[in-house]
Amino acid sequence: MATTSKKAIKISQKHLLGIQDLSISDINIILSESKEFISLNKSKNKKLDVLRGKTQINLFFEPSTRTQSSFELAGKRLGADVMSMNITNSAIKKGETLIDTAMTLNAMHPDIIVIRHQDSGACNLLSQKVNCAVLNAGDGRREHPTQALLDALTIIDRGKKIEGLKIAICGDILHSRVARSNIYLLNMLGAEVNIVAPSNLMPKEIEKLGVNKFTDMKKGLKDCDIVMMLRLQNERMTSSFLSSNREYYEYYGLTPDKLKYAKENVLIMHPGPMNRGIEIDTKLADDINKSVIREQVELGVAVRMACLKIFCE
Amino acid sequence: MMKKKYFLNANIIDPKNSIEEIGGLIVDENGKIEACGKKVNQNNIPAREKFIDLKEKYIFPGIVDMRVFVGEPGYEYKENFRTLSEAALSGGVTSVVTMPNTSPVIDNVSIVDFLKRRGRDKSKINIFPSASLTKNLEGTNMTEFGLLQKKGIVGFTDGIKTIQNTRLMSRIMHSAYDLDSLIMQHAEDSELSMNGIVNDGIIATKLGLQGISDISEKIIIDRDLSLLEEFNCRYHISQVSSMKSINSIKQKKNDVNFTTGVSINNLSLNENDIGEFKTFLKLSPPLRTEEDRISLIDAINKNLIDVIVSDHKPEDEESKRLTFSQAATGASGIETLLSLSLELVHNGSVKLNQIIKLLTSNPAKILKIDKGNLSIGNDADFCIVDLYKPWVVKEEKMISKSKNTCIDGKKLQGIVTSTFVKGEELFKI
Numbered sequence: 079m080a081t082t083s084k085k086a087i088k089i090s091q092k093h094l095l096g097i098q099d100l101s102i103s104d105i106n107i108i109l110s111e112s113k114e115f116i117s118l119n120k121s122k123n124k125k126l127d128v129l130r131g132k133t134q135i136n137l138f139f140e141p142s143t144r145t146q147s148s149f150e151l152a153g154k155r156l157g158a159d160v161m162s163m164n165i166t167n168s169a170i171k172k173g174e175t176l177i178d179t180a181m182t183l184n185a186m187h188p189d190i191i192v193i194r195h196q197d198s199g200a201c202n203l204l205s206q207k208v209n210c211a212v213l214n215a216g217d218g219r220r221e222h223p224t225q226a227l228l229d230a231l232t233i234i235d236r237g238k239k240i241e242g243l244k245i246a247i248c249g250d251i252l253h254s255r256v257a258r259s260n261i262y263l264l265n266m267l268g269a270e271v272n273i274v275a276p277s278n279l280m281p282k283e284i285e286k287l288g289v290n291k292f293t294d295m296k297k298g299l300k301d302c303d304i305v306m307m308l309r310l311q312n313e314r315m316t317s318s319f320l321s322s323n324r325e326y327y328e329y330y331g332l333t334p335d336k337l338k339y340a341k342e343n344v345l346i347m348h349p350g351p352m353n354r355g356i357e358i359d360t361k362l363a364d365d366i367n368k369s370v371i372r373e374q375v376e377l378g379v380a381v382r383m384a385c386l387k388i389f390c391e
Numbered sequence: 392m393m394k395k396k397y398f399l400n401a402n403i404i405d406p407k408n409s410i411e412e413i414g415g416l417i418v419d420e421n422g423k424i425e426a427c428g429k430k431v432n433q434n435n436i437p438a439r440e441k442f443i444d445l446k447e448k449y450i451f452p453g454i455v456d457m458r459v460f461v462g463e464p465g466y467e468y469k470e471n472f473r474t475l476s477e478a479a480l481s482g483g484v485t486s487v488v489t490m491p492n493t494s495p496v497i498d499n500v501s502i503v504d505f506l507k508r509r510g511r512d513k514s515k516i517n518i519f520p521s522a523s524l525t526k527n528l529e530g531t532n533m534t535e536f537g538l539l540q541k542k543g544i545v546g547f548t549d550g551i552k553t554i555q556n557t558r559l560m561s562r563i564m565h566s567a568y569d570l571d572s573l574i575m576q577h578a579e580d581s582e583l584s585m586n587g588i589v590n591d592g593i594i595a596t597k598l599g600l601q602g603i604s605d606i607s608e609k610i611i612i613d614r615d616l617s618l619l620e621e622f623n624c625r626y627h628i629s630q631v632s633s634m635k636s637i638n639s640i641k642q643k644k645n646d647v648n649f650t651t652g653v654s655i656n657n658l659s660l661n662e663n664d665i666g667e668f669k670t671f672l673k674l675s676p677p678l679r680t681e682e683d684r685i686s687l688i689d690a691i692n693k694n695l696i697d698v699i700v701s702d703h704k705p706e707d708e709e710s711k712r713l714t715f716s717q718a719a720t721g722a723s724g725i726e727t728l729l730s731l732s733l734e735l736v737h738n739g740s741v742k743l744n745q746i747i748k749l750l751t752s753n754p755a756k757i758l759k760i761d762k763g764n765l766s767i768g769n770d771a772d773f774c775i776v777d778l779y780k781p782w783v784v785k786e787e788k789m790i791s792k793s794k795n796t797c798i799d800g801k802k803l804q805g806i807v808t809s810t811f812v813k814g815e816e817l818f819k820i
Contacts, residue, residue, distance in 0.1 A: 197714035220599030
């Protein structure tokens with residue numbers, strides 16, 4: 079049974095805004111703390127009192143199933159008082175600015191605020207205005223640090239060492255905060271990262287982040303140990319990026335045919351929610367030998383518990 | 392009638408009259424320039440007259456700023472004529488061209504009358520209003536260039552907007568040719584730059600913000616310069632920001648007549664200065680790469696750029712205390728225009744005379760106004776500058792009603808110590 083670790087935890091940051099701000103040692107602290115919660119989450123009694131008396135506010139400006147419930151569960155399992163704000167009923171709908179909302183919540187003395195927002199940098203703005211720690215649960219297209227951390231944990235949990243792995247991140251890179259956070263994290267941990275996307279969904283000068291860029295999926299998947307598929311974010315697309323979903327599937331959907339180019343023992347990942355039959359073949363998504371998509375969700379809770387614990391202190 | 396004023400021992404720079412020498416300046420009783428240059432010294436002024444020894448401080452003609460947003464009418468809480476003129480004077484600016492992006496828009500004769508009255512009553516500097524190219528800035532029907540000009544409009548622009556429709560742009564040029572009107576175009580293809588916030592490049596990718604490609608600027612410049620080949624009206628590109636645009640300008644410079652402006656922000660800063668979402672650096676055109684910035688300086692030295700503007704766009708705090716994508720665009724800059732330009736002189740990028748030319752005589756020439764010079768008989772509009780004095784820009788010390796400076800905390804060298812309009816000292820440090 080996992081217990082709270084006795085060793086002194088020293089993280090360099092007050093907030094978790096992005097992987098960019100973290101050092102390798104920070105990442106190792108979070109990942110090793112997370113590992114301790116994996117078994118706890120599988121046990122019968124999942125409750126700890128590490129965060130008893132602490133208040134956690136979840137501030138989700140964008141709809142979310144897995145991240146919001148994962149953060150809520152993580153806080154509750156650690157014994158925190160968790161409040162999830164319902165944005166549709168709140169003063170934000172009445173025109174309150176993010177800063178005013180932040181000040182209002184700050185006056186209630188929370189210990190931690192988890193924020194998801196449609197604008198890049200929203201968590202940075204919030205962190206400047208509140209006294210407590212801010213955890214980024216996704217800001218616009220910029221970062222989604224806990225997702226990248228849980229992805230790394232999933233890979234490690236499968237007995238792999240990230241250093242030296244060849245990892246392909248495929249799909250709608252342009253709109254993806256998951257891609258950005260993963261690029262930073264995997265690079266830092268020594269993986270070789272391939273980015274695969276049609277030119278319309280490829281961010282400008284992405285190669286400057288230290289990745290290999292491919293528009294041909296077969297070339298991009300060649301000899302990869304891990305394939306991370308991304309969701310096509312139709313809700314963020316303002317004008318014609320793609321001709322059709324079926325053409326996208328033909329060229330960029332993950333199919334057994336394309337997957338042959340990767341290594342034999344390749345793992346398939348997806349941050350969810352999935353568009354089956356658009357970016358991923360539905361059988362592959364459920365292939366228990368290759369797909370770790372369900373584990374990603376499972377380990378997400380552990381990673382978020384670790385983050386809450388570390389940044390609450 | 393005022394007393395005659397004598398200034399001696401000054402470094403005088405007057406690009407229009409090719410003066411760059413130590414000398415004096417005499418302002419007559421009517422506030423006009425009586426004499427200027429090295430021939431004015433202690434020996435040839437009446438012995439009993441008091442004079443001011445400037446001890447080699449600099450005298451420049453009053454700065455002419457071609458791109459200034461004032462909140463009147465409609466956005467007085469951001470800037471009114473009184474606060475604008477105070478801010479301008481502190482930066483040595485004595486003439487401004489105001490943008491028509493107000494509420495209501497400056498697009499008809501009666502609103503120009505109102506504007507001129509307000510300008511006359513509230514402003515201490517010379518206000519030269521521009522009017523919109525199209526009614527209500529809608530980009531569909533052109534305004535009455537002829538009638539508006541008769542009321543004193545010096546040029547036409549949709550300000551922060553571009554004429555997207557090529558057919559309309561061609562017709563605007565035809566009319567402008569007939570009526571000898573000045574067209575000032577903000578060059579940005581709005582389809583290509585849709586939802587864009589920062590330069591499309593590594594910073595946009597890292598910050599997760601939608602990019603504005605440099606091609607969106609170039610494509611409008613290319614289009615307009617092609618149209619100009621047929622009807623060469625007075626045409627001015629309000630602001631360029633990228634190397635690609637400069638290359639287009641270089642190619643066409645010998646074939647057609649046109650002029651080009653640049654914002655001091657694009658000359659002094661690059662996209663890296665945005666740091667972690669500093670909304671005060673959200674500008675249009677966006678700050679681009681260091682390579683682009685250097686190409687703009689090079690273009691200044693090669694006379695491919697004619698004018699430096701402040702692109703003064705006052706925004707209240709509330710419109711900037713938002714996420715980067717929600718925040719308003721633009722920076723307040725009229726009071727730092729000259730000092731920030733002098734940074735380019737101090738760091739050896741541009742010669743002093745060239746900088747002053749782009750801030751005074753060049754814009755006046757484009758606008759066909761007799762400002763930005765120290766010609767004898769002209770209004771004595773000038774500023775006195777301590778060229779080497781260091782100072783620090785502080786947001787809270789800004790004079791403009793809005794404090795959205797994009798260079799808060801920047802150390803500058805060279806400060807305006809006095810500004811005169813029509814011979815009257817209206818600002819003194």
